[in-house]
């Protein structure tokens with residue numbers, strides 16, 4: 001996994017990662033150009049107009065409101081309008097606004113808590129079993145109702161997210177306690193998990209590998225230790241893994257009556 | 260309220276008695292200096308907390324040298340700080356720096372001392388209210404600091420205090436109480452500045468003859484006045500959630516560490532974020548507008564020519580102020596807020612950069628044709644331009660929704676806003692200290708020490724904050740007690756060492772400043788009324804000004820920066836001089 005990282009951006013492992021990288025690179029090149037040009041101009045002014053004996057300051061006429069100083073502004077404005085309309089809005093819409101339909105994609109629910117990522121797969125039937133906060137228990141951290149028929153084949157785990165290569169996975173992101181943030185640097189994907197909300201997040205991994213999940217929103221004393229791993233596998237391998245997990249699923253556990 | 264001339268008579272008599280003169284004084288100059296000393300101490304305290312954190316970031320798990328032994332074992336067993344303590348230091352660093360350091364220094368100290376002088380007023384409009392602002396600020400600040408030794412400890416949910424974490428974490432109640440007191444203090448100050456600026460100007464001081472610094476304070480006051488009440492209300496609601504069992508911010512069905520949370524539920528965590536950032540974005544401009552005003556003053560005086568585009572700068576400040584109320588949710592692009600709503604805040608965020616660029620452009624153009632004196636305050640003012648520029652530029656990929664997905668909550672953000680508030684605001688405020696020191700104390704600060712301070716500070720500040728951009732690009736998150744716990748942080752961990760070493764260097768380079776400051780108060784070279792040959796009114800009264808400021812009410816005859824007028828022997832004409 002460590003070879004995924006460097007002093008720059010981590011390797012890119014999702015379909016939209018390259019769009020985000022493009023923006024990052026473009027903006028940083030532009031920033032560099034702007035800064036260097038301004039810097040040269042600034043240095044020139046400082047040297048050229050330093051105080052010298054017998055040379056008085058030359059007072060310019062007041063240009064009022066619309067002076068030549070607005071030219072850089074117009075350039076910046078045009079650049080920004082282009083960035084907004086040609087880059088930011090289209091890319092943002094694709095990643096965050098247009099979530100894929102649940103019927104058409106592989107699905108998984110991520111339930112964050114202090115300080116772990118619970119993973120809930122619907123299993124072969126494609127249906128998530130009912131979850132209830134009343135059923136939450138040490139042995140059942142997401143409160144899955146094993147009496148629910150849809151829950152029979154569900155797979156529950158923690159801190160390990162398996163995803164099929166080249167398929168869109170829809171992640172239903174939620175939190176049990178405080179706000180966390182699901183962050184996979186290699187996917188360039190980040191989304192807060194807010195208690196009380198279930199937020200749809202999607203990703204299409206395009207590179208087999210082993211990546212890191214971290215929490216990007218302060219969530220308590222062990223925030224920095226709240227991490228997990230993503231395994232991107234070929235679809236057959238992924239299906240095999242899922243089947244093996246489903247076979248191991250525990251017997252329906254009754255909820256403790258009081259706690 | 261008092262009218263201008265009546266105020267003059269009333270204040271002609273200096274107060275008698277040590278307590279009335281120095282402690283519970285109603286003189287804006289004394290209050291300004293009280294704010295100056297207190298806020299600089301808070302800045303130092305906030306910096307000290309960060310120096311502890313920087314050790315942990317560079318050498319996680321290793322005992323803090325010397326200080327580690329002095330800390331209570333519950334905070335740092337064997338000298339290694341706990342995650343709780345790290346979070347407490349982080350939350351308090353942010354809170355102290357913003358609300359107890361920079362704002363009181365920029366507004367309470369510079370605003371209080373300089374603004375009435377620059378508009379030719381004998382004092383603030385409400386001197387007693389002014390005294391009350393300070394006497395709310397100090398106890399509020401002390402209460403905030405004291406939370407470290409109170410039973411629950413200090414707040415540890417970040418300076419942003421997002422619920423539900425802030426509701427279930429210890430220490431937050433005192434934070435909220437202290438915030439309510441501090442906010443009240445700022446609100447009283449804002450009303451006072453507003454009324455003073457609008458009603459107490461000297462004869463002839465029309466709005467378009469006000470120095471840029473006065474404009475900056477005016478816009479700042481409006482921002483404080485409009486933005487703080489929602490935060491104060493929000494803080495009271497959070498307080499209720501903690502002590503009265505309300506659930507304004509707590510949703511139903513919370514399960515914390517395996518236990519059902521007892522709150523009734525039905526609340527909204529995101530509500531807090533909207534209310535918080537509705538204040539906290541304008542707050543950013545509260546942190547930068549006054550230093551910008553200071554930089555403008557110093558540049559005019561040291562280029563010996565009028566500012567380029569005085570009106571553009573002022574209108575730029577006003578539009579930045581107005582726009583700052585409609586960009587708040589750019590801090591919430593990935594909070595779970597509607598992603599469609601994000602598009603609106605994306606557009607407003609890009610629009611607000613237009614007046615900011617205009618202001619910066621005008622300041623740089625002001626150098627053209629000048630006769631630049633590289634005095635110590637001018638060095639700081641000049642450094643403000645490119646450094647603040649980096650802060651502004653790096654806001655671009657954060658304001659663009661698409662790239663913010665990756666950069667949000669990383670060290671890139673920390674780098675960005677510290678370039679704005681440290682190499683921007685603090686550098687600007689330092690410039691102001693050197694510039695107005697002769698007015699405050701009648702003596703000058705030493706130039707050689709000033710230059711050492713300048714170069715050392717500039718260099719080490721960049722050493723602290725520049726590596727953060729690289730770390731952010733590599734995906735390192737902020738607020739990490741142990742960065743090495745995450746594999747993707749390891750490739751840039753050595754930059755944490757660079758940053759920490761630079762932070763200690765930065766501390767070292769404040770020594771010449773502190774020595775220079777106190778030494779010069781007593782032993783500095785005596786300064787005349789107007790040592791910089793400047794045009795604005797504060798230089799037309801004695802240094803330091805007596806009680807009541809001006810011997811007789813000044814009259815204003817010209818624009819603020821009449822430098823190098825044509826056909827005039829002197830290269831400046833003060834605002835209160837009628838004919839060349």
Ligand code: HEM
Pocket residue numbers: 306309312349350352353354356357361416417418419546673677680681685723736737738739740762
């Ligand atoms: C001059 C020395 C300073 C240094 C070395 C410094 C360093 C840092 C660092 C490393 C962090 C990130 C901590 C973390 O993510 O765990 C941080 C956070 C922060 N700093 Fe500073 N800082 C300085 C001055 C300031 C100033 C002047 C301000 C104020 C306006 C400020 C405001 C903040 C805020 C608001 C945070 C976020 C706190 C939070 O996460 O809740 N800092 N600082």
Ligand SMILES: [Cu+2]
Pocket residue numbers: 113115179180181215216217218219223226
């Ligand atoms: Cu977390």
Ligand SMILES: [Cu+2]
Pocket residue numbers: 539540543586587589590
């Ligand atoms: Cu903002």
